[in-house]
Structures are given as structure tokens and as C-alpha cells.
Amino acid sequence: MLTAEQLAIMLDLQNKMNSKVNPDWLNAGYGFMRAAMVESVEAIEHHGWKWWKAQTKDLPQLQMECVDIWHFALSHIIISYQGDINASAKQIAMLLAEQSTQLEFDGKTYTFNEQGLLDNLELMTGLAAAKRFDVSLFMRIIEQCELSSDELFRQYVGKNILNFFRQDHGYKDGTYSKEWHGREDNEHLVEVLDETDPTNSAYAENVYNGLQQRYPG
Numbered sequence: 001m002l003t004a005e006q007l008a009i010m011l012d013l014q015n016k017m018n019s020k021v022n023p024d025w026l027n028a029g030y031g032f033m034r035a036a037m038v039e040s041v042e043a044i045e046h047h048g049w050k051w052w053k054a055q056t057k058d059l060p061q062l063q064m065e066c067v068d069i070w071h072f073a074l075s076h077i078i079i080s081y082q083g084d085i086n087a088s089a090k091q092i093a094m095l096l097a098e099q100s101t102q103l104e105f106d107g108k109t110y111t112f113n114e115q116g117l118l119d120n121l122e123l124m125t126g127l128a129a130a131k132r133f134d135v136s137l138f139m140r141i142i143e144q145c146e147l148s149s150d151e152l153f154r155q156y157v158g159k160n161i162l163n164f165f166r167q168d169h170g171y172k173d174g175t176y177s178k179e180w181h182g183r184e185d186n187e188h189l190v191e192v193l194d195e196t197d198p199t200n201s202a203y204a205e206n207v208y209n210g211l212q213q214r215y216p217g
Contacts, residue, residue: 001096001139005201006153007089013160013204014074015085020167025075026083036072037128039065044121063147066138067155069124073133092135100136103127112137117144154198161207162189169217180216188214 002010018025043065048055074088081087101113105127112120120141127134142152162185170176178185192210200206 002092002149002153004089004093006149007092008085009204010070010153010156010160011074011078011085011088011092013157013164014071015078015083017071017160017163018075018078020164026079030075032072032075032079033128033131033133036069036076036133037125039069039072040121040125040128043069044118044125047118047121049118059146062145063142063151063155066142066145066147067152067159069138070152070156071160073135073138076133095135096139098136100134101140103134103137105130105132112140117141120144150198154193157198157204158189158193158207161204162186162211165208165211165215169215177217180214185211 022028043062046058046061046065048057077088077092078085081091102109102111103123104110105123110123112123115123120137124134124137124141127137139149142149147155166176166178166185180188188211189207192207192214196203196206196210
């Protein structure tokens with residue numbers, strides 16, 4: 001289960017990232033649940049659903065989609081609490097503590113702990129299309145994707161900090177290069193995360209510094 005400290009760090013980072021893109025992001029009307037819906041559909045594609053052809057589940061890509069969905073979900077939750085990070089963290093912690101296994105959607109009860117991953121991804125897609133997000137369902141999905149809450153935290157912070165780094169180094173005006181020393185920045189991020197202790201209170205700052213040390217600019 002995500003800890004209170006992990007929730008506080010992720011929500012704070014998400015608010016800062018959104019504010020960097022647009023200081024008035026809370027009132028901008030961005031479609032965060034629409035974005036989560038699209039990412040959920042992409043997750044379904046990575047899982048494979050076509051009965052008329054052979055398909056292989058791409059677990060790493062599924063995990064990456066989950067991390068991206070969590071970015072949009074956190075944004076949605078922060079907006080629902082008018083930008084109050086503490087209230088957002090308390091709400092998520094309460095939902096996690098409840099350990100719900102069911103939800104009501106479109107007049108039907110879904111027991112998602114008894115459903116397979118594909119059905120749960122489809123359910124999450126439907127909820128997102130209806131501008132809803134269920135934290136317990138999402139946590140069940142990451143469990144089915146073999147992604148622990150600690151690994152979700154580790155990968156979320158890494159992706160968030162990389163987004164910060166890109167913005168700070170010219171991503172918006174087109175001067176940033178994703179290729180460093182012949183390799184993409186995502187590859188460097190993976191190595192930086194492997195070298196950085198996620199239990200350190202300065203984890204986010206250390207990840208940023210690790211990227212900075214590798215950046216050729």
C-alpha cells in the first residue's frame with residue numbers, strides 16, 4: 001500500500017508539474033479523465049484482446065501505461081479538492097485503507113477482485129469515459145500488472161522528474177534533445193532510478209540531479 005509520505009510526494013510533484021505547464025491549470029478545464037481513458041485503451045492494446053490473432057501480453061508497456069494513468073488520476077483528484085493537496089492525500093489514503101473490492105457502474109455491481117486484468121482495464125476505461133476514477137480498482141490493476149505500490153511510486157517519480165527536466169531544458173521551445181550520448185533520455189532515467197534510493201526523503205531531487213549529471217547540455 002502507498003504510504004502517506006509517498007502520496008504527499010506524488011501529489012506535490014503532480015501539482016508542481018501541472019503548474020509548470022500552466023499556473024492556472026486547476027481552472028483550465030483540461031480533460032484529465034479523457035487522457036486516462038485513452039491511456040487505458042492503450043493498456044488494453046498492450047494486453048491483447050483480439051481473438052482472431054495470436055497476441056502476447058506486453059507487461060512492461062502495461063506497467064508504463066499504469067504510471068501514465070496515475071499522473072492523470074492524481075490531477076483529477078487534486079481538482080476535485082480545489083487544489084488542496086492534504087485533502088487529496090487523505091482521501092486517497094482513506095480509499096486505500098477501505099480496501100474495496102467492488103464498485104457500482106451503470107446500474108451494475110462489479111467485483112473487480114474476481115475479474116481478470118482485461119475486464120478490469122475495460123472497466124477503468126468506462127469509468128474514465130464517465131469522468132470517474134476508482135482508486136481501489138486501479139490498485140488492483142497494478143497488482144495484476146505485477147507492479148507493487150513501491151514500484152509505482154519509484155516509476156511515477158522518475159517519469160515526473162524526467163518531465164520536469166525536459167521542461168527545464170527547452171522541451172517547450174523545441175531546443176531539448178531526447179538523445180544523450182547516443183541513447184534516449186528514458187534509458188538514462190532507468191539507470192538513474194536503479195542508482196537512487198527511493199526511500200530517501202530527497203529521492204525526487206536526487207533523481208533530477210542524476211539526470212543533470214548525465215545531460216550533455
